[in-house]
Amino acid sequence: MLSKLKNYKFWFVFTPYFWLVAFFFIPLAIILKISFSVSEWGMPPYKDILEINNSGDFILNITSGNYAFIFSDFFYLKSYLNSLSLAFTSTLICLIIGYPIAFYVAKSKPKIRNLLLILLIIPFWTSFLLRVYAWKVLLQGNGILNLMLIKLGFISEPLSLLYNHYAVILGVVYTYLPFMILPLYGYLVKFDLRLIDAANDLGSRKINTFFKVILPLSLPGIIAGCMLVFIPVVGEFVIPELLGGSDKLYFGKIIWDEFFVNRDWPVASALAMSGILFLIVPIVIFQMSYSKYNFKNE
């Protein structure tokens, strides 16, 4: 045992293992526990799962009522579906915009490529909150977009561009685009360009070359990029809060309100837990594609 403690390997595994179990895994276990608790008035606003009453009997306070409640109320289900459709739409748009950019940046000459890569990373380092706020400024009734459209004669009255779900999609695509481009770039830059020449030499049409050679080989990058956008967007809170209106409610906002406004911790926990449950499949896909990527590199 003592020799083990002197070995750096033991500490290398043990220290982060301990940290992540303590501050990532146990907190998740705690929301799981609270999601089955009975809510009550007080602080904390739920009953302990195991109680000992005055006569010394154990009382088990477990309920599946929180889950039954959120699944029976269409309000919650709908907000979840809104978030899923937001995540799906914006992931697709990010992919369509991001793929050509990643492709052309990866194909540029090394000198230009470094410059373009830095230009891609700068917005990524700039504060996320401020980039969302920038759109709030642009989309105002008397904002720059409306002024431009009026000047160009497309419209005579300012459009209400802000506070609807299109503005939310725009904000999400804008802030999450680098998360799509960077993993795609990581794949495409390693891509052997001679394969394209080879396909062309063998008489393949350009469109076929793209669909049969380039696209399949960059598939792991596409999966990684899509998951890096899709999963966090399902729980996104800030963008709908700043750019969205009352036309659509989203999952992140519902959890936030349930916790901070209604102070119903058990229901908030049940919502979070069911969110994880729904997201487990994409998370596992992400991890599998990710480990496959590393395996290939080895």
Added chain:
Amino acid sequence: MNKSFLKYTLLGIGFSFLYFPIFALIIYSFNESKRVMVWKGFSLKWYGELFKNEQILESFYISLKIASMSATFATILGVMAGYSLARISKIPFRPFFIFISTAPLVMPEIILGLSLLLFFISSNNLFGLPSSKGQLTVLISHMTFSVAFVAVIIQARLFGFNKSIEEAAQDLGAVPNSVIWKVTLPVILPSIISGWLLAFTLSLDDLVVASFTTGPGANTLPIVVFSKVRLGLSPEVNALSAVIMLVIVSIAVGYYIKIRNKSDVN
């Protein structure tokens, strides 16, 4: 000809989309008017207001403090985790370790924040620790998700570089402990630096997790900015964005010149 036209058009549109909002915000930051959208003339007034605003300055200082500590500790833990994942095969419950060290990458912030807050409250009820929410709880939360990001970077770097260099050192008589200090760590140093920088920005940028885990005296910059822009626009925030952009662009230009000179030498 046709092909490069398509290429430059697409790249042009893509990059304008990325930069247009940021530039517009910078231009508006020089607007004299208090109403952000009505142009009344060029002025540096809001920069003056920004540097007089105690609340913003204090929160900026708190954010920098938490971010630098979080980045440093998360880098140490993340390097250990990344090394374990890439090089150590005997880890108890390995799949579980892989799960807890990569899941924070994609876990929605709102769930992460909620779970950490409920954890701190439960731990306070049971052990009296942490005694109150504040900078320490924000720091712990930021470290937790940053570890996963650093671990991924380190792991990718270790998979990329040839194990045989380490084996060669061992064959030449280096003991395992000195292989890691004299061979592995120097090789992955650039990744350690980028991991630190990423952890630093993640912490500086985080609003949701900090909102859950914050307490008295721990209002970070994003929390203050969010409270200002939630219901409207703020000319001071425009000025703040311009200042942040200036800092980041100068770092990026410096970095670009450095790597360009390097490739010229080569």
